[in-house]
Amino acid sequence: MTASVEIKDLTIRYGETVAVDGLSVRLDGGKIHGLLGRNGSGKTSVLSAIAAFRRAASGVVLVDGAEPFENAAVTRQVCFVRDRVDAQDTDRVSTVFRMARALRPNWDEEYAQALMARFDIPLKKRIGALSRGAKSAVSVTLGLAARAPLTIFDEAYLGMDAPSRYAFYDELLNDYMAHPRTIIISTHLIEEVGSLFEEVVILDKGRLVAHDETEALRSRGVAVTGPAEAVAAFTEGRTVLGDQRLGGTRSTTIYGQLSDEERASARAAGLELGPVGLQDLFVHLTAEERR
Numbered sequence: 001m002t003a004s005v006e007i008k009d010l011t012i013r014y015g016e017t018v019a020v021d022g023l024s025v026r027l028d029g030g031k032i033h034g035l036l037g038r039n040g041s042g043k044t045s046v047l048s049a050i051a052a053f054r055r056a057a058s059g060v061v062l063v064d065g066a067e068p069f070e071n072a073a074v075t076r077q078v079c080f081v082r083d084r085v086d087a088q089d090t091d092r093v094s095t096v097f098r099m100a101r102a103l104r105p106n107w108d109e110e111y112a113q114a115l116m117a118r119f120d121i122p123l124k125k126r127i128g129a130l131s132r133g134a135k136s137a138v139s140v141t142l143g144l145a146a147r148a149p150l151t152i153f154d155e156a157y158l159g160m161d162a163p164s165r166y167a168f169y170d171e172l173l174n175d176y177m178a179h180p181r182t183i184i185i186s187t188h189l190i191e192e193v194g195s196l197f198e199e200v201v202i203l204d205k206g207r208l209v210a211h212d213e214t215e216a217l218r219s220r221g222v223a224v225t226g227p228a229e230a231v232a233a234f235t236e237g238r239t240v241l242g243d244q245r246l247g248g249t250r251s252t253t254i255y256g257q258l259s260d261e262e263r264a265s266a267r268a269a270g271l272e273l274g275p276v277g278l279q280d281l282f283v284h285l286t287a288e289e290r291r
């Protein structure tokens with residue numbers, strides 16, 4: 001089971017602060033969506049509205065066509081995971097799982113326990129006694145084993161070390177293939193997680209900057225690699241997003257698409273062309289938005 005999300009003209013305010021400013025976007029069901037934005041761009045606010053933690057000042061949020069706020073039928077289908085566990089410090093991990101089992105119709109206890117073994121966390125440990133990274137690991141486990149039709153990870157793996165994060169990405173992808181659902185991941189670790197995203201939404205100052213399939217976004221720019229002088233000549237006068245050198249080789253990422261003739265002349269000059277990195281594109285698009 002998967003759930004789509006439709007957001008129409010959503011505005012969220014905290015007093016004078018406009019956190020989300022007339023946002024409209026539709027997220028298809030059955031995909032992994034990346035939500036990117038600089039600090040304070042409104043990601044958590046939007047996700048909180050989708051998960052019914054917060055009511056919109058104006059606009060509409062629909063999960064599979066229904067409003068989530070104070071709607072138990074919808075909220076049962078939505079699992080919102082952050083980097084902390086919503087439980088008492090004195091609760092044991094096994095108790096938190098028991099509560100999840102009662103709340104989550106698709107809860108898979110065996111899978112949850114297998115994940116705890118993979119993250120090396122004993123089920124009898126109390127939440128308050130877990131390290132920051134271990135708390136995050138329990139959180140992402142709650143998100144994965146709930147198998148909710150809409151699962152949201154809001155910077156959920158903050159504090160987890162690199163091997164644990166990669167274990168999480170691996171589990172996420174495998175479990176998503178075996179049990180398709182809609183997943184939204186908000187992150188600042190773009191290079192690390194970017195390959196999981198089928199679609200990407202970029203926000204800045206509460207507004208939509210870009211929403212596209214990942215491959216389409218990455219084709220908005222080109223990475224030009226080859227002999228340093230040939231790369232410099234080819235990229236001269238273009239908008240440069242990134243530049244790296246290693247010995248006589250240079251790789252310059254430019255914004256904008258190339259014509260067939262330009263591609264042919266690049267190849268004739270011994271240059272390799274590739275898609276732009278998501279992070280370079282993100283930095284460029286959000287900086288452009290602020291100019």
Ligand SMILES: Nc1ncnc2c1ncn2[C@@H]1O[C@H](COP(=O)(O)OP(=O)(O)OP(=O)(O)O)[C@@H](O)[C@H]1O
Nearest residue numbers: 014017018019037038039040041042043044045046
């Ligand atoms: N409870 C709150 N009270 C007042 N202002 C808030 C509150 N929560 C968020 N804001 C403000 O709303 C704006 C958007 O915040 P939000 O947390 O949604 O952004 P974010 O993109 O998730 O940020 P980050 O990447 O830093 O987590 C910011 O200006 C923030 O200061």
